[in-house]
Structure formats: structure tokens, C-alpha cells
Amino acid sequence: MSAEAADRLVLLGSKGGPALRPGGPWPSSSLLELGGRNIVVDCGLGVTRGLVDAGISLKALDLIFITHLHSDHVLELGPLIHTAWTAGLATPVIVFGPPGTGRYWQQFCQAMAFDIEIRIVDEGRPDIRDLIKVEEFAEGAVLNERGLTVTTLRVDHPPVIDCFALRFEHGGRSVVFSADTAFFPPLAGFARGADILVHEAMLAEGVERLVARTGNGARLREHLFASHSLAEEAGRIASDADVRRLVLNHLIPADDPAIGEADWTDAVRKTWSGDLTIARDGLVVQLSGGEAASGEETV
Secondary structure, three states, X not given: OOOHHHOEEEEEEOEOOXXXXXXXXXXXXXXXXXXXXXXXXXXXXXXXXXXXXXXXXXXXXXXXXXXXXXXXXXXOHHHHHHHHHHOOOOOOEEEEEOXXXXXXXXXXXXXXXXXXXXXXXXXXXXXXXXXXXXXXXOOEEXXXXXXEEEEEEEOOEOOEOOOEEEEEEEOOEEEEEOOOOOOOOXXXXXXXXXXXXXXXXXXXXXXXXXXXXXXXXXXXXXXXXXXXXXXHHHHHHHHHHOOOEEEEEEEEOOOOOOOOHHHHHHHHOOOOOOEEEEOOOOEEEEOOOOOOOOOXXXX
């Protein structure tokens, strides 16, 4: 099978926010296999197990991108790399992220220094600190390598300033991740003509129930409506961008028993009539144009 034929998006963790509930979905992480590269986008809790369940050898880690430093996007970055290292990772990995990503990695290694150093001596492993290169980015071109280009756009996610949408392109295919953002019209231009737009989404009625059961409900509500997009707003961006498929992800709330896929669909259909996917953990979206397997969708 050619690298191009294997191109796919795997939604490893589909919920917005860091909290876990029994039987519920995991926080934000995705796998993009594009042009023969294994690209991890965000590393919320559960990313390591999600990659293994998606059939990825952790030794094959290649590129990691972090959209911003909220914990539901970066908490498991260090543990993912460390676990890959204990599984036999011996080739370089590049981590791209906003300012502060390098500090996170350095301090993770400091916290794990005893384990790292004893495994180097006792198990003959290469020094993990020499395998990982962190590249901190701003808005604009980030990578142009082996036919893969990556560009970023700063989006609106207050109070976080350094939060970036990502656009991946290879061989005429393109996938855009909105990152966490309030409704942000410039994102439509950034995503113009993409095969897939992965956009965060929120349902207002679900937010009201969510904040009602939290101890900081008023502050949480204020943050959510100032910093995130309603499903119909995600649909507006997709329509304005003329993308081929919209994937609603980073769902808020993702674990409300009163909300099902039909509710998300009804909300987004107010503004988007094209191909639509509602994320769930482990869902595969193929970019091959071939037949999708069970539980998969094809672009």
C-alpha cells in the first residue's frame, strides 16, 4: 500500500476540557497520517493508549504538534514520549508548539531524571533528551519537508494568547485543525478549500447543564462562551471556507446523556449542508478516496 493510500485522520480523544467521567471520552488528541508521516496533534490525557489502539507503533513517533498549553492539549506530551522511549524509540522526534513548550519538556525531563538516567545505564537506551527537538512557533510557515507543509494561524482563545490553528498539506490534500477558538472569521480564509476542517464545537443547552453542576459555574460559563465556538459557528466557518468535510471535535459537553449525535447535527445544519462527522474516540476518517472500513468515514 502506498503512503498516499494510507492517509487518514484518527480522532483519538474527542472531548473538550480535562475532566474524565466514567465511560466518557478522552480529552484532545488526534493522529494524522499524511504523506507517510505519523503526525500527532495535541496530547491530552489518553493519547498514548489511543495511538496504540489505532495500530501505531510508538517507536514510529515522528512529528508532534501542540496547539496551545491548556492541560487537555499538552498533559500527556511528556508521558507519550517517555513511553515511546521505553518501547524502543531510537530515532529523533520533533515537537512543534507555542512558546513554553520547550520549558514543559525540560521540566518533564528534570522530574523524570532518575528514571531516565537509570534506564540509560541499566537498559542501554539512548538519552531521550538527545532524541527530542522542540521547535516553538509563532504565526506563519512552520514546516516544509519531504512534500509536507505546515502553517499556523493565531486564533481567538482568551485568556490564552498563543493558541494556533494548524494547516497540513501534502500531495494536494489538506487538513486543518481549528484548535480551541471563539468564532473567528479569519479561520475561513486559512481553511479555504481544505479536504477536512476539524473544528471545535459547543452546544449552548449542554453548557448550561454543565456549569450548573460545577463549583465555579459562573466563571466557567463566562470562559466557555468567550473562548469557544458554538456548533453553528463552526458550520459557518466550514461554509465560508468551502471545505469538503467538517469534523466537529473537542465537543463541549461530550458526555451529557441528554445530548446525542442528532443534537450536534441539528445545530450545525443551520449553517453547514456539506459532509459532516461528529467526533468520537477512535473514529477514523480516511483521506484515500477508497472504501471505508466499519467505523470509518471517507473523504
